[in-house]
Amino acid sequence: MISLRGITRSFVAGDQTTTVLADVDLDIFPGEMVAIVGASGSGKSTLMNVIGCLDRPTSGSFRFAGQDVGAMDENARARLRRAHFGFIFQRYQLLPDLDATGNVEIPAVYAGAARSERRHRARDLLARLGLAERSDHRPSELSGGQQQRVSVARALMNGGEVILADEPTGALDSKSGADLMALLRDLNRQGHTIILVTHDPAIAASADRVVEIRDGRIVADRRNAETPAKARLDRPAEPRGGPFALIDRLREALSMALKAMGAHRLRTFLTMLGIIIGIASVVAVVALGTGSQQKVLADISAIGTSTIDIRPGSGFGDRRANAIETLVPADATALAGQPWAVSVSPEAATNVTVVRGNISTSAQVRGVGAGYFNVGAFTVTAGSTFGQDAVDSRAQVAVLAADTAQTLFPDGSDPVGRTVLAGGVPLKIIGVVRSAGASFGPSTLRIYTPYSTVGARFTGKERLDSISVRIADEYKMSTAEGLITDFMLARHGKRDFFLTNSDTIRGTIQSTTQTLTLLVAAIAVISLVVGGIGVMNIMLVSVTERTREIGVRMAVGARRSDIVAQFLIEAILVCLIGGILGVGLAMIAAEVATAFFPRLPFTFSPVVAALAFLASSGIGVVFGYLPARSASRLDPVVALARE
Numbered sequence: 001m002i003s004l005r006g007i008t009r010s011f012v013a014g015d016q017t018t019t020v021l022a023d024v025d026l027d028i029f030p031g032e033m034v035a036i037v038g039a040s041g042s043g044k045s046t047l048m049n050v051i052g053c054l055d056r057p058t059s060g061s062f063r064f065a066g067q068d069v070g071a072m073d074e075n076a077r078a079r080l081r082r083a084h085f086g087f088i089f090q091r092y093q094l095l096p097d098l099d100a101t102g103n104v105e106i107p108a109v110y111a112g113a114a115r116s117e118r119r120h121r122a123r124d125l126l127a128r129l130g131l132a133e134r135s136d137h138r139p140s141e142l143s144g145g146q147q148q149r150v151s152v153a154r155a156l157m158n159g160g161e162v163i164l165a166d167e168p169t170g171a172l173d174s175k176s177g178a179d180l181m182a183l184l185r186d187l188n189r190q191g192h193t194i195i196l197v198t199h200d201p202a203i204a205a206s207a208d209r210v211v212e213i214r215d216g217r218i219v220a221d222r223r224n225a226e227t228p229a230k231a232r233l234d235r236p237a238e239p240r241g242g243p244f245a246l247i248d249r250l251r252e253a254l255s256m257a258l259k260a261m262g263a264h265r266l267r268t269f270l271t272m273l274g275i276i277i278g279i280a281s282v283v284a285v286v287a288l289g290t291g292s293q294q295k296v297l298a299d300i301s302a303i304g305t306s307t308i309d310i311r312p313g314s315g316f317g318d319r320r321a322n323a324i325e326t327l328v329p330a331d332a333t334a335l336a337g338q339p340w341a342v343s344v345s346p347e348a349a350t351n352v353t354v355v356r357g358n359i360s361t362s363a364q365v366r367g368v369g370a371g372y373f374n375v376g377a378f379t380v381t382a383g384s385t386f387g388q389d390a391v392d393s394r395a396q397v398a399v400l401a402a403d404t405a406q407t408l409f410p411d412g413s414d415p416v417g418r419t420v421l422a423g424g425v426p427l428k429i430i431g432v433v434r435s436a437g438a439s440f441g442p443s444t445l446r447i448y449t450p451y452s453t454v455g456a457r458f459t460g461k462e463r464l465d466s467i468s469v470r471i472a473d474e475y476k477m478s479t480a481e482g483l484i485t486d487f488m489l490a491r492h493g494k495r496d497f498f499l500t501n502s503d504t505i506r507g508t509i510q511s512t513t514q515t516l517t518l519l520v521a522a523i524a525v526i527s528l529v530v531g532g533i534g535v536m537n538i539m540l541v542s543v544t545e546r547t548r549e550i551g552v553r554m555a556v557g558a559r560r561s562d563i564v565a566q567f568l569i570e571a572i573l574v575c576l577i578g579g580i581l582g583v584g585l586a587m588i589a590a591e592v593a594t595a596f597f598p599r600l601p602f603t604f605s606p607v608v609a610a611l612a613f614l615a616s617s618g619i620g621v622v623f624g625y626l627p628a629r630s631a632s633r634l635d636p637v638v639a640l641a642r643e
């Protein structure tokens, strides 16, 4: 069954080469019980590892059941370990996070056995080895002898055609050791081929055949007894393959990842924290950006869409605009006579101190036309607004914005009919209005009065800040802009004005908020990347910490892809849970923020939440891949030797 020819294994350390196995020829036949004996350091374990496909020889040929093992790739060797070999180690090598049944099951998981089937078989094997009552105990709750019996059950899980035991009694007391040897003898009688490494001659004496090794060479090979004819080995049915087995393996990797996370809760949480904060900030910033934009756009829509504003200067932010005094009420009157102008609303504003009784506050006196309150979305809540006669007569009347009325009349008394002193000018209050739009930006107190009154009583100048022209429906905005430009150029003789309409304002606001959101989101993405690097860092630590676990899994037949899946799933889970908590945190933060600043408009969209989940699992994949790969590239012998 096993045929070694000219097997050599040497280790290179620096420029020194130590040859541990030199030119070993060995044949082992089905049903044999072979003891490999020799002094410590003679190369017994190295030979065993080569036979068990945990290590590759430096040269020589190794055939198993006629197949050339040297020509096999990693997956084929993993299959050989899984399907034909069962390992028993001196130090048991059970996984501490799994109970006895869980440990025994592992080889069948990688073989693709159905869950209920393998549970059943694992419990059955444990019962046969006298551990029925101990099947849900963890290794730390078992004695050495019991742990070693669990590892025997694990070796038998997939059939255990060849059982490789490296000093299996080395860590046991003499009674447990004797029991274990009796068990191995019994298994041999049932047809299992057993290869046993020991330095104890008494134990070797119980084998049919003893191979003695000294300094890496076989020096003796004698038979104690003729190998009796063996019963046919009962092997479990070859497990099904296909997609179900794959799903099962993935589910197993998932449950392992969950167990590992549960075993290191604090560390897992701290790792997650980077992702939580990153996702929370991205989601919150995007929600705030979207919310602000929607609110601003809604405010603009409330003002109306077919309005063009004429202002002095070359554009917003032109510092000379205040010195330009050519935009005057006469322009407004002339514009009103044009067929494309439905209504014209001039404005002139000035800032003053308003006094009412013992209340003194700064406010904006906003000079507007009689039609102003019809254009904007205003609701008259008390009294009335002024008409054209008030504009013509430069009447000293005032309409208060609702919040201004509240500030000036905190006792809630009716302001209509009372008088306030605005910048020393007495104004009679005739009404209170509430506006639907214009709730963004800092809220200044506003007092509306005819624009003619502002020029006559406050500034002493005819100058207007703007003229809003509502365009007749049949004119396109671009056409109307051309008409207004020509008209104003003809009146002023030069271009000392500029036009805006709600579309251009909308565009400007949209692009500004978008840029801002992008900018802050970019910063948040950087924090996400930093979080991802944290995940990678911890996963690398976790791989190093669990090197021996990886070695055990490989020894019982895990493929490289199984190891990659386990660590990758763990990284993705950490990130995904972090992402969910992050979205939750963002929503809680938004609730808290709106409790203190009710005007902050957060708009959460399911798209953003979905993107956040995608992003966080993407981070898991990207930053988990490297650690997962480095885990899977470990050599089984090297991994097992690591403490």
Ligand code: ADP
Residues within 6 Å of the ligand: 011, 013, 018, 020, 038, 039, 040, 041, 042, 043, 044, 045, 046, 047
């Ligand atoms: P045994 O099991 O017979 O006690 P081993 O097979 O474990 O002996 O080791 C045989 C020799 O090979 C020892 O001298 C040991 O130091 C050396 N050896 C084993 N593994 C390595 C390795 N990975 N690198 C270098 N030397 C090794």
Ligand code: MG
Residues within 6 Å of the ligand: 044, 045, 046, 166
């Ligand atoms: Mg050894």
